[in-house]
Amino acid sequence: MAAAQEKTARVGGNGPSLTREQFMDAFHEMLLIRRFEEKAGQLYGMGLIGGFCHLYIGQEAVVVGIQMTLKDGDKLITSYRDHGQMLAAGMTPRGVMAELTGRATGYSRGKGGSMHMFSREKNFYGGHGIVGAQVALGIGLAFANKYRGTDEVSVAYFGDGAANQGQVYESFNLAALHKLPCLFIIENNLYGMGTSVERASASHELWRNGEPWGIPGRRVDGMDIAAVHEAAAEAVAHCRAGKGPYLLEMMTYRYRGHSMSDPAKYRKREEVDQIRKTRDPIEHVRQILLDAGVGEDSLRKIEDDVKATVNDSAEFAQTSPEPDPAELYTDVLLEA
């Protein structure tokens, strides 16, 4: 408990800043997610992506900043708002886009869709459509790390809305009780569908929600990649050292609707515009790089590369075949 109480809500990065190369990499990664998601939105509009599709636009700094602090073998799990996590984890834009369009070349061979993608190779454990389920599953990933005696860490991402699920608190208890190396990330984008945090949670400081179990927490400016990186580095080190779980509340924002069919009546257009103008995580990094003397042409080159990658993924997705009808019956059970 003491550890948790000592922490005050630090907004902004106090630790060492990122190097120019790290900022360049982050710019590239964040832009890839942004452009990928814009493309996904377009393909959805054209009827090429069906069903639910939850875009990550606006929240890019969170996942990119955290990923920079992880190492091979660390495990990841998140909700249905998962495209950004997957790209940051190193899954290919082609494989993700092909899954979004329900093609045989997608990560789940077309059987999972936007909300259900996995990669054993990249230790990405989904992609879960039941709000909050990934938190209990996430401590299970951390349990496995501990059981096997590795120093690997598991990261469980969930939303401000998910933070109201009972199983989140069951998971906090279990993770703290068994000192599981689990980094809990609340991506507080201020809304769960159309319900603002104030209307959903009597606790307005979600970073403190692990306090009863002694889980240290911090609130972080999730639009500032350096702040995310600094906080995540501290939290990951804590988990890796065997000191148990850690909770970070990332203050972020989604620019688009909850999913594609969101009428957006619960917030004002000006609110979105204001945040986009003043707090955009990518523009923030662009400015840092320009100030550091990086030329416009270098950034332009990154933008062109990203655009080419994204277009290639869309092309790949659209030209890939749908799954073979025989796929309907496979992967229900493994051969005993």
Place this chain on the structure above:
Amino acid sequence: MATDILMPALSPTMTEGALARWVKAEGDTVSIGDVLAEIETDKATMEVEAVENGILGRILVPEGTQDIAVNTPIAILVAEGEAVPDAAAATPAVAEPATATEEPAAQPSAAPATPAAAPLSAPQPEKDWGPTAEITVREALHDAMQAELRRDPDVFLIGEEVAEYQGAYKISQGLLAEFGDKRVIDMPITEHGFTGMAVGAALTGLKPIVEFMTMNFSMQAIDHIINSAAKTLYMSGGQMGCPIVFRGPNGAAARVGAQHSQCYGSWYAHVPGLKVVAPWSSADAKGLLRAAIRDPNPVIVLENEILYGRKFPCPVDEDFILPIGKAKIEREGRDVTIVTFSIMVTTALEAAEELAQQGIEAEVINLRSLRPLDTATIVESVKKTSRLVTLEEGWPFAGIGAEVAMQVIEHAFDWLDAPPARVTGVDVPMPFAANLEKLALPQPEHVVEAVRRLI
């Protein structure tokens, strides 16, 4: 290069919409994220944002237009200084929609309900495991876990009171001492949380045995059993198997009332991606639990509290194991087939004894496994007896008996001399009073009656 802005699909069900209002006018400069227009969909009024920078060259569909099909060009976007084409002729904003999406190539509904209704292969005779010893079902379950914990370091047991207390029903007695608290782990009363945790661990390849103090409490965790454990292999295109066992006493105990007396057989057997076994004897318990622990899929083991203390012969062979998906004929007969599972096998055998006195030879099938169901053995038997009675403790509606009868109708209709009959628990929550509880559960005489009505 000029690009068409197309009427977007803004919801999973939208095929057309109305253009309520243009927010931007011809000649306006637009950048990514700017609202261009408001569109009315089948659900709500939505804003359409620009996905590229440029100038709104021409508006093709005026505001107020109704019933505009998705993908119709509604405007043309041009670059600075570029001439505006007269009509939609420009490159669409992305590319042509793949025809595949518009007319699905794979028609799942055209496919058979089960892969190519394969002819049932003849049931295989059961392997002879040699000498047996009398042990209780409790010992059998304990021995199965002990053997598998010894065999595979990835196997561990978690649940409430499984370690220090030695098991709420003493199934895990002594396991903590032998395997330590890393592998025999007490859990707080937090089924939803620890089940999710165990499933997460299983997705990484560990092999948890989750003990529910009773299966009634698995309802707290049913989301993880179905949505997380059973479906992930499929949703991941075969990448993420989930080798996990969920076990605990199922069905009616004695005098514990409605919330502690329910059979979950049909609940779990309903779900593709799960296997479900329901042992009756000690041999069933040991052989099926070992198979469940070794199985790479999620397996539900429905035990029975009343059977825990009963003794049955069980093979002593150290390698003894049973296949999941194979029923056992517990008593042979030619006049009627009684299909049942778990503690109701005892009831069926008592009924068969009584029927024999009356000159009726009943064949009693112990299902052992509810999913996959051993349809071949059932059908083979009905072809011989021409009569089917199903027997279960659970409720009748959509129960296991309903499924067994349907399988027989599909595969052996012409052999039936009478409509199949069901004997089930009464369709009410379990009462507490001793007399009412007895009335709510199938008794041997109900089975005898059902059989006599068919003959």
